[in-house]
Amino acid sequence: MNETERIVQQFQTTPPSCIAAFRVTPAKLPIEWDQSCRSIWRLSCDCGGERGRVLGYPLSEYNKDLPDGADCLIGPISFECVSCGKVTTVIDTDRHGYSAEVAKREGGIGSAIYRGSGLPAAWGCPQCDSRVFSLTVAFIFWDAVFDLAADGLGWPLQEFFTVFLSFAQCSECRQLSEPTNFGKL
Ligand SMILES: [Zn+2]
């Protein structure tokens, strides 16, 4: 196995630490994407529950110029299990992702443009407005991770993702929607 294959395998077996509190199952990307390295996981609460509410902050409350249909949740994103009620953080872009990792090492804080605060809202199915979903998340890595690997400094490469994707499957109508739209992290 060469170095590139080893890294690709690492991403498929080692989830980023932001989802460490979940039980995770390797999953496939449900949409088309480019050939970048990726790490994809179906999340379950640590009670084993797979259905829950996806919590975050509606971007429309922070950016009033948003076009119709473009609303999504900004972070921190969390998952509230409907079986046991536990709320588990999925991602906080101030703390997770490539820029946050680099910033941490430089003693700063991450660079997400918007970050919500206060009481979060629950994502609604665009088709039936149900609030209960099963959640799959994907972390996409750009080729810069290979430069990090080449440093030989033992970077935790799985933390250096540049795109975070989330896929919520509605428990009522099975429609798949994307609650988040995080660009370059
Ligand atoms: Zn639970």
Ligand SMILES: [Zn+2]
């Ligand atoms: Zn639905």
